Amino acid sequence: MSVIDRITDLRTRIRGAVTTPEDPTWDQARQAWNLAVDQRPAVVVEAADTADIVETVLAAREAGLRIAVQGTGHGAAARGGDLGDAILLRTSALRGVTVDPERRVARVQAGALWEDVVAASAPHGLVALHGSSPDVGVVGYTLGGGLSFLARKHGLASSHVTAIDIVVPSGELVHATAVECPQLFWALRGGGGSFGVVTEMEFSLLPIDEVHAGVLMWPADRASEVLARWRDLTDRLPEEVTSIGRLQSFPPDPAVPEPLRGKQMVVVEAVSLLGENETAALLQPLRDLRPELDTFTTGAPTMLLGLHGDPPHPVPAMGGGTMLAELPDAAIDAVIEMCGPGSGSPLIGIEFRHLGGAVGRCAEGAGALSCLQGRYAVFMVGAVMSPELAGALEQAIPATIDGLAPWATGGAFLNFTEMPIDASQAFGTTTIRRLRDIAAAIDPDRLMVANHQVRAY
Template identity: 35%
Template sequence: MTAAPASFQTGFALSPGVLVDAADAADVREAVRRAADRRLSVGVHATGHGLPGPVEGGMLIATHRMDGVTVDPERRSARVAAGTPWGRVIEAAAVHGLAPLNGSSPGVGAVSYTLGGGLGILAREFGYAADHVRSLDVVTADGVAREVTPTGEPDLFWGLRGGGHRLGVVTGLEIGLVPVARLYGGAVSYDGEHAAEVVRGYLEWTRTLPDTCTSSLSAMTYPDLPQVPQAVRGRYLVSVRIAYTGGAADGEALVAPLRTTAPVASDSLREMPYTESHTIHSDPPFPHAYYGDSAVLRDLDAVTAARVLELTGPKAPMMTVVQLNHLGGALAAPPAVAGAVPYRDAGFLLRLLSPLGGTDVAAVRSLYGEVTGLLAPRLMGRALNFSFGGGERTDGFHDPRTRERLAGLVSRYDPASLFGGPYGLSRDAR
């Protein structure tokens, strides 16, 4: 076995039989051909945020050295290499007053995130990141490097945008950028004793929002650790996070109802350059061990949502971070070119994540099962990009029709299941 490159996710070990530290697309082509000759399963590793679980054997292609971004301001596009983190794309685009459709963490690999759909902080206004892909460079299981566009390899173009890594190794892609240089955003936080009031007010508030406002609600007990800010250390807080591309004055009027929902513990809402958008969520920048899963929901009522927070709050058997993403808007609109991103008519996405330091994974799964059981009447499926450590489960990532079409593409482009082995769900996600 070979030691894999360092991962952001430290809870699950990767021990490939062969590690390829690729520097360019030629290295990837050669690696895929050798894997096919030796009948080795193939996985891809950029930053390691979304590892599916402990894996041994096969070939792992590390793409972290393939790190680069080139912006074309006139076309409002960027070419992004396989191992590039979102932070680099954000900085390069900002020089031209543009922004990518990135997620909340600048350290996540842009390519893997996009292949899984890409639910970002501007999602309700602009849709999924996958909908803004213009072309992809991919090495398929036959070792052939292909340029995939809506008119060249249209079936692959459909499947790669939302189907994840199952159809080949993407060595780079071209994405569209949006004309956003600044936004009004941040978080309003409340003491957890007001959780039921806050979630009720939040759900009512989302019914009135323009598509220019993307938001989520989070709830967690902050660990009592030195690296956690003193103001929140050890406290159970419920927060509403907001990204609004309108003006600050309109933003203040928009969030006014939130500030009367319950006593406010902290308020970081402000106008900011897009390069500071990661401060809205303030995801941990340091590697750590965690397990996570998700539930795509048709809708959600306040009573059920409050019960979810009760199950996962301070009385839960382990620390659990809850995030409820408000969907709709452009996410529900048909994209210009269809892709494999499922569940476009969903109303919310519930995400659960639990640190694993000394935590029993079986107990985490049991708690998550109780939560999803509660949500069963409105459950549509799971989100491919938000399954951390649950690699033994692949159900629910796509609706039956999309899953059937993806299976047909796999049969056509990877009949030997080169990319379907233990690394088949490897991805960067958050």
């Protein structure tokens, strides 16, 4: 009996769907959110419940296959390794979220998206440390640390996790907390997906009724003065303000508002937990540069899901990131030369997220990733609309990262690293050794194919 025949008996063992290359829905079943990633697993399983996940892990062991878990596929490009000997285990049907307003915690299933958490927590005046995109998966994001718009005040999302249920590679369902399986619980908070299949995650929520947030925009030919002014501001902004400086190109698409259509802009985005007046005083040096667009407003934190303008549907994308210790004028000049007006760069965006504050302090009792070193986390992205653009981006992304190398920390933030790298770059020597020991103990047969696997394939 072939491997595929052995695994298709899974159809009788689970409630969810099993799709093989012979099935007419194969291409749809294997498609990641990132449409540029051509995933070719041995088989795709769409789990309908936790029992399906246990059964799939056991079946993979019996068939000599590995397990690649996917919530959405936002991080699909980051996962190395050939999937030809793997089951792609999709959790996208498991989107349940429950909120306990008394304890201020949310419990989510493996496939929950951030928009699901916001919908469930906002009616209680509670806020989660979600990222810029509504449809990123909670579990994948949090396993990688999770950098939110409130990071400078509240640290990484992974530091707010209180419990994780996980099917470990032996097939056992384990409940991990600070007191039960504390080693595994430590590894899962920022150490990634190398340790099993998370079925549920519980994390604390923050009581926040209002934020003051928005974007300021200028044409990109003002990038030098705007980015320098923003950089100066980041030296003195309080932790209640998390901001992003970015260069962004808008497509010549009728759906894009006319003043931005087909243009490259320099943008400063900020989210403040201070009131409108205090925030306005802090941002005045930027307003002195007379932005063409100013959308700052005070409102419910639900508005943060749309602030960054991330694509609301799957796209073909290629991205990369780096971490900067500083952003002097020379670095700004380099960015503009590589990605600014007239550069011909195939990137549509490059952004600098201001770190420091709580996200720069390694939290006591937190997990494997308890802080981010450096002053700015950089993320760059391009749309892979043709093979020519794919080739151009394959060159431009590493070249742009190299161009910023004089100011880089040498570290990495794995959520912003969209290609397989040696995960030791993201952790200190002691941490990566501990993560590898835990992975070796829990997954001696190397069942898991994770993004940013802590052990090399």
